[in-house]
Amino acid sequence: MSPAPIEDAMYIDAFAEVTWSQIVSASGLPESELRELVRYGALVPQNPEAPTWTFEARSLVVARTASRIRHDFELDPHAVSVVLCYLERIERLEAELRALRAERG
Amino acid sequence: MKYKDYYEILGVKRDAGADDIKTAYRKLARKYHPDVSKEKDAEAKFKEMAEAYETLKDPEKRAAYDQLGSHTPGQEFRPPPDWNQQFAQGQGGFEDIDLESLFAGLGRRQGRAGARAADYPMAGSDYEAVVRLSFTQAFHGTEIDLELSTLEWSPDGGARRVPHRVKTRIPRGVTNGEKLRVPGKGGKGVNGGPDGDLYLDIEVADHPVYRMAGKDVYIDLPLTPWEAILGTSVKLPTPAGAVTLKVPPGTRVGQELRLSGRGMTRGSGAAGHLYAVVRIEVPTVVDDREKALYKELSETSNFNPRAHFEQEAA
Numbered sequence: 240m241s242p243a244p245i246e247d248a249m250y251i252d253a254f255a256e257v258t259w260s261q262i263v264s265a266s267g268l269p270e271s272e273l274r275e276l277v278r279y280g281a282l283v284p285q286n287p288e289a290p291t292w293t294f295e296a297r298s299l300v301v302a303r304t305a306s307r308i309r310h311d312f313e314l315d316p317h318a319v320s321v322v323l324c325y326l327e328r329i330e331r332l333e334a335e336l337r338a339l340r341a342e343r344g
Numbered sequence: 345m346k347y348k349d350y351y352e353i354l355g356v357k358r359d360a361g362a363d364d365i366k367t368a369y370r371k372l373a374r375k376y377h378p379d380v381s382k383e384k385d386a387e388a389k390f391k392e393m394a395e396a397y398e399t400l401k402d403p404e405k406r407a408a409y410d411q412l413g414s415h416t417p418g419q420e421f422r423p424p425p426d427w428n429q430q431f432a433q434g435q436g437g438f439e440d441i442d443l444e445s446l447f448a449g450l451g452r453r454q455g456r457a458g459a460r461a462a463d464y465p466m467a468g469s470d471y472e473a474v475v476r477l478s479f480t481q482a483f484h485g486t487e488i489d490l491e492l493s494t495l496e497w498s499p500d501g502g503a504r505r506v507p508h509r510v511k512t513r514i515p516r517g518v519t520n521g522e523k524l525r526v527p528g529k530g531g532k533g534v535n536g537g538p539d540g541d542l543y544l545d546i547e548v549a550d551h552p553v554y555r556m557a558g559k560d561v562y563i564d565l566p567l568t569p570w571e572a573i574l575g576t577s578v579k580l581p582t583p584a585g586a587v588t589l590k591v592p593p594g595t596r597v598g599q600e601l602r603l604s605g606r607g608m609t610r611g612s613g614a615a616g617h618l619y620a621v622v623r624i625e626v627p628t629v630v631d632d633r634e635k636a637l638y639k640e641l642s643e644t645s646n647f648n649p650r651a652h653f654e655q656e657a658a
Contacts, residue, residue, distance in 0.1 A: 243509060243511045244511065245487060245511045245512065245513050246510060246511065246512050246513070246526050246529055247512075247513050247515070247526070248512050248513060248514050248515065248524040248525070248526050248544055249515070249524060249525050249526070249527070250515065250518075250522070250524060250610065250611070251522075251523050251524070251525055264467060264538075265470060265541070267470075299525075300523050303470070303543070304379060307379060308377075308379055311373055311377055311390075311394060312370070312373060312374075312377070313370070326379060326380075330521070333521070334521070334558065337520065337556075337557055337558075338557035338558060338560075340555070340557075341555035341556060341557035341560070341561075341562040342557065342562055342600070342619070342621065343621075344555065344562070344564050344621060344623075
């Protein structure tokens, strides 16, 4: 029996940018709700004026988190955008805390 | 199929109203949702309660669940003889299926309002798995075998749980909290729909010597007082192999000696740095000769680390 093929796990930021349709597909949310998240600033297109939106690769993770909390907490898109903002802040603070702990030992 | 008591999982009575069920779920979700919780086993607990809520919040699914009767959690059981016809529209047998798959299939059938799945190409679901690595695996990259148990949909809308194994190469330089993506390794698409992706949440275990801060790595460098004063060369372990580090004279406690590019390295991007953080250790036991030398030093030296105290007190 031939050995199982090895799949390469890729850094999210290995993708220079992601398209709107990739965001829609990764999140599973309706486009109308994703557009609301863009309006509230939770998802930020690289060039909001461009005819087709592209996003930083990290937006894939944001869109998937949005979908989870939208569904699991039964929140509307505005509440989702507020929670995303807090989660991002917590993530940043945790990274700072980790760095401080690493530095101080 | 093993029985799960969805009412017990949510902590409500079997005759609880829809509002009580919703409140119980929301209260538990607030506590255990993996995006907001730091509780131990939050993810597993949340998964269980989400599964319970998905069924109990839907009147039709709840009626179907209630018809299964009440059993001891974990007990093997079979649905009553007419259950299949009444709720699952004659879906196949109950082999290779668990309660979650059974009710997920029920939901899809209801959602499609009788239309045949064969009419729709459907993208496979994305999956997410937590991957726990040692510091060394994260630094150098590694290969892992993931055992996933995933829901797959048949063209008639039924669901079944399918175990599958994904051998994955983790690139070097992954950091704590990072997410990786394995394209096309999520759920299978149906009727020509694309396969989903697999997302990996990386957790890196603490290392006894190295501490990770993003791309940078920290290590304590214990020195004797005289090494710190006079300077020295030490053999320093680094994740990529030992190096000789020159410690300059007059090195202070807490000072960070940077070894450029010896932190986490990923792809072609800039590498992180390794910081050796100086700790000055003092001997707790000294012999008479050492004591005499320290005494002589104390009488000779003009060094006063508390000079600023005296200025304050003046």
